[in-house]
Amino acid sequence: MNIDKYWNKRIAGPFFIAAVAAACLSACSSESTESKETLTATPAAAIVSEAKKEQPLTLLTPGGFLLPSLDDVPELKENPIPEFLRNGVEHPIIASLQERLMNLGFMDNDEPTNYFGNVTEAAVKTYQRQNELVQDGIVGPETLNSIMSPSAKYYAVAKGVQGDDITRIQNRLYELGYLANADQVTGSFGDETEAAVMKLQEVNGLNVDGKVGRQTINLLYSEEIRPNYLSYGEKSEVVLACQQRLKTLGYLMTEPDGAYGNDTVAAVKQFQSRNDLVVDGFLGPSTRIALNSSGAQPNGMGLGEQGDSVIKIQQLLNKYGYLSKGNITGYYGEVTEKAVKAFQSRNGLSSDGAVGQMTMNKLTGSGVKSAGTSGGGSANDSGKGGTVKGGSGVSGLLSIARSKLGSPYVWGSKGPGSFDCSGFIYWSLNQAGVRQSYLTSSGWRSVGKYTKISSFGSLQAGDIIVVSGHVGIVAGGGKVIDASSSNGRVVERSLSSWWSNNFICGWRIFG
Template sequence: MFKKLVAGISVCLAVLAFAPFSAMAVSRYEVLQIGDRDEWVEALQEKLHETDYLKCNPTGYFGTDTQNAVVQFQTDKGLVVDGKAGPDTRRALFGDDYSEIDSSREVNGIKSDATASPSSSSDINSGTTLNPGDKGSEVSDLQQRLKDREYYEYSSITGYYGPVTTEAVEKFQRTNNLPITGIMDAECLSLLKSEGVKYYTMYPGDSGDDIKAMQDRLNALGYFDATSTGYFGSITTGAVKSFQDANGLSVDGVVGKDTRRVLYSDDVKKGSSGSSESSSEGSSGSSSSSSGNSDVDRMIEIAHTQIGKPYSYGSSGPNSYDCSGFVYYCLKNSGVATSRLSSAGYSNVSRWDTITNVNSLQAGDLVYFKSDKSSSVGHIGIYLGGGSMIHSAPSSGGVAVSSMSSGYYARNFLGAKRVF
């Protein structure tokens, strides 16, 4: 009896010795989870989007929006709620279309090996890609490097790649004219580690919550008398120049390290409410944009004032929009004479130049897209630069800024029209 017991324990120990490797293979390669980025994630997102669990467009990156959609699906279907898309969750979602994930799939561009073990590097190396949701010493090192160049504003280094780190990465990418993805890939990491890497800087043409905060500060100091929109247009450029002149700074209309330090200091010199000289993006003089095209600035400024307005099919404002109605509203209110057309109609306007190469796009171009199931133009927006556009779509809840650098919009880009 004792010998049988010993033999049984030996078998169990032998099984357990191999169990961690098997479990790790399932967890790492058959389960889609936050931080993953590949075609399997994109297929998952497309199905979640089709079933109305995922409100944003598929991107191929498993972020918090996808995780929340998976959680809701699992809750509705009575599955284990862990926010990860394992075989049971995907089988319930895809039904007859379910297929197992190849164990040799690529995760974040790296060929997977089912016998590999997770790495534990103590510093960022050139081949690393860091994603929202990551944890560890590499993230801590990333945060410190971003903090040294004033992109990362949180008081402590947490080692967790959350919203604060994602925002810092996006500001770094924008400052360095890189696609704004919020993901720190090898190219971004290499630039961040290089000598003379730029400090956090806001340029004319930029957009974001930090631009709106800067506009609010200029307004409080009496240099900016327009609506804070989050777009760095010609009005904002004029206000920045007035601020720089009054405070003895180099007058270049760019908000870099020195300008930002004085802007948020206690001994800053205040201006008058008329310092920005104009409330219209179409004005001339010191408030003209460094891009040299105030018409583009005006249209983009108008577009940003509509962010958050809901989507409504057939509507052209001012309270709701569909995609072409939003473009029509922005064109009309920036002085462009045009009829109310469909997205396909705007793509066929012959008097506007046609742009077919996504790398040739300029801010203000009208960008149009097909869908995965059709070759016809079915959506249109306004290009902002940096791989982003502003548009109205059901998936974004109405007027919002979206990336064109990857996923659905990158895959379905057809071309653009240059109005100005």
């Protein structure tokens, strides 16, 4: 083989990096454990560095070869790098490509795969758009060279750009109150979007330039972001009107006063949970629209519920003598259900043991008939995550999750035909009878509602596993079921070292 000819034609520049990546993929340590903030060592550089440990290389000199021969890279003969990587191609180098796109912010974080699918193609097109390359979604020499370059730029957009990613950004700006109405979500980055981004940057202490770069995009989906709408501490007629509506629907347990305090935050969160909204406790545009719509779901709690709202109910039941103080646990178990039934019976309500709109209004209103005793049972509602009304346990959850294997990955989708990673968790849990509101992958870090698993080795089938930027359902037998951006669909796959290296925590839904 003429190495000069092969070098010039097939693996010049980054294609050599790709070849080495394919040859030593199993030996290379995953760069996905590195923070997105640390991009000084590129995936390509890391791959070459690791390859040197396994097999010394002769460095390129002005008058010499990079490699003395290609005999030491058998993968090149057996599985040569395609000259063009495109939708439908499978090759080990694609895992390195996906990892690089993820680290640069063009793909959602996930375990890289060898498959080039629709999601990878969309990420490549976005990269090409930003770098003024032909937007064909095909990775040829020029695109690969640019992506793998140490000087490759992190995802960034500004005024004048159009695309699906702009629609996602605008939707988030609207949810956070920086865009005034839904009509401004157009997919085109214009003056209004630029002004909204500048306001967000100003409120959150970032450099105000109107561009969505690394810091701004990370902030948009973080728990630390400061919204531009009604929140804790505010007092206004708008807050009062929202409180009155929350009271009518059975969410607010105190009298409306126009002040956005802890009771209002708890009521808003409970409303968001019941109405398929992101649970953040803020009265943003979507929450206020849903709150005032005819389709707003009233409050209702029963066996298996947990949280601050349950504590409020238990405190009221204790106040009127239906529940002992020791049973104020935040968990809605059989003791709480029995107390609710007693309250309902004595106050002329249907005794079903669930706190619906009528029971809530009576419990928080006037003229309540007390139990006449301070009992409430000697047992304790201390269960956590183990009993779910209508639930079918671990086997049911896994069966439901597996029923969606092969469904396409679509950013922001909550089912039933397509999903992103957090939308898949949301849909699966609710289908299994677990009343769980929609949370982003970052929101799953601190949900607090279930038993927290801090050790990767302690995970069990049915647990929710949370890794950096991604979530899945532990399937048992060393497997996980998740909506995978790198695969482009819902898959069941191995809980590989990528999952352990990126592990944050797990949540045991069924005790």
